Each structure stands twice: as C-alpha cells, then as structure tokens.
Amino acid sequence: MMKLVKSTEVSSVCDKFIKGKITQLPFKQSFKAADHLLENIHLNLRGPFQTPSIDGAKYFLIIVDQMSGFITTRFLKNKSNCFNHFHNFKLSAENTLAKKLKNIFTDGGGEFINKSFQNHCAESGINHTISPPYTPQHNPFSERGNCSVLEKERCILLHSKLPMSHWEEAVSMTTFLCNLVPKHEDQKTP
Numbered sequence: 208m209m210k211l212v213k214s215t216e217v218s219s220v221c222d223k224f225i226k227g228k229i230t231q232l233p234f235k236q237s238f239k240a241a242d243h244l245l246e247n248i249h250l251n252l253r254g255p256f257q258t259p260s261i262d263g264a265k266y267f268l269i270i271v272d273q274m275s276g277f278i279t280t281r282f283l284k285n286k287s288n289c290f291n292h293f294h295n296f297k298l299s300a301e302n303t304l305a306k307k308l309k310n311i312f313t314d315g316g317g318e319f320i321n322k323s324f325q326n327h328c329a330e331s332g333i334n335h336t337i338s339p340p341y342t343p344q345h346n347p348f349s350e351r352g353n354c355s356v357l358e359k360e361r362c363i364l365l366h367s368k369l370p371m372s373h374w375e376e377a378v379s380m381t382t383f384l385c386n387l388v389p390k391h392e393d394q395k396t397p
Contacts, residue, residue, distance in 0.1 A: 240274075245300055245308045247273035252289055252318055253357070259284075260375030267378055268292050269356065276390035278356065280382045282375050289318035294327065310334045356381045 241247040254266030264282035268289055271278050281292040297308050311328070313319035315337050328335040359381040360374060369377075 241272075242274065243306060244272055244274055244304050245306045247310045247312065248308055249273060249312045250293065250319065251314060252283075252286065252316055254283075254286075256371075256374055258371040258374065261372050262375060264375050267375070270296055278382050278385050280356065280378055282378075286316075286318045290321065290324050290327070293324070297331075307331075308333055310336065312336045312338065314338050315340055355385050359384065 266283040268281040360377040363377040
C-alpha cells in the first residue's frame with residue numbers, strides 16, 4: 208500500500224492548474240418547458256470563419272426549436288443578412304406547421320437587436336428575450352446546438368481531409384445528422 212507524504216510546500220504549478228480549472232457554477236435552468244412547436248425558438252450566429260465557404264459564407268445562423276430539439280442552419284456572407292434568413296425561416300416554419308412563432312431567445316449581438324429585427328418581432332407579436340452579455344448559459348439550447356454541430360463538423364473535415372472551405376457542407380451534413388438522433392425520452396427524432 209502506498210503512503211501519502213505530508214507536505215506544506217505548495218507548488219505554483221498547482222496554483223496555476225487549479226486557477227485554470229475554475230469554472231462558473233451551473234446556472235439554474237430558467238426556461239419553462241415548451242408545449243408546442245415554434246413556442247420557443249433559440250437563435251445564435253457563429254462566425255466569422257477564417258476561411259469562407261465555397262459559396263462565400265462566413266457565418267451560419269443556428270435556429271433550435273426548444274420543444275423538438277430540431278436544428279436549422281442558414282449560411283450568411285454578412286452578418287447584415289441575419290434578419291432576412293430569420294424572416295424566411297419564420298415564414299417557412301409557420302406555413303409548414305400552421306402555427307405562429309411565439310418566443311425567440313438570442314444573445315445581445317447587433318444582428319438580433321437592430322431596428323428591423325425588433326420592429327418585425329413587435330409587429331408579429333413575437334416576444335424577444337435577449338440574454339445578458341457574456342452569459343451563454345442563458346441561451347443554452349442554441350449554444351448546445353452550436354457545440355453539437357461544430358464538434359461534428361470539425362470531425363468530418365478532419366476525417367475526410369477536405370479543405371476548410373468545405374465547412375458549410377460539413378455543417379449542413381452535421382445538422383442533418385443531429386436531427387436524425389432521438390433527443391427526448393420518447394426516443395423520437397425531431
């Protein structure tokens with residue numbers, strides 16, 4: 208049996224390691240469960256990517272339906288196109304599902320708090336909740352979607368040995384695959 212030696216000397220490496228491992232305590236989940244599709248939609252914009260995609264995209268918008276966990280991605284050349292992509296998603300989803308979008312949750316990025324975005328939400332009766340700065344914990348659904356999509360996207364590109372300019376195709380494939388995986392206790396895909 209090994210014996211532990213008592214030591215009063217603390218290494219500075221240990222201090223740095225400990226400080227480096229410090230994380231915030233988990234945030235209390237503040238979202239009421241969504242009962243219907245399009246009741247709660249979470250949005251986040253990723254980018255700019257260092258390498259533009261083959262089609263010239265530098266960003267992607269991730270849209271997550273809270274109830275189903277269904278992920279939608281839209282690719283943008285400029286941040287200024289974010290509202291148009293959101294608006295097209297909204298029209299398509301509302302027409303397909305015959306339901307109205309009720310609540311959206313975003314971070315405080317300029318693409319979500321500009322006048323056209325705010326006016327559209329007000330005119331459409333959409334409640335827009337903006338999370339405080341530097342707290343991705345307040346928008347966990349889109350942040351978790353980002354992590355799922357980006358981790359798999361990197362694996363696809365590394366495994367396939369494709370150039371980074373194929374990131375858009377990898378994100379599209381990853382989004383498709385994420386939507387095939389059951390997300391709830393009922394084991395149904397979104």
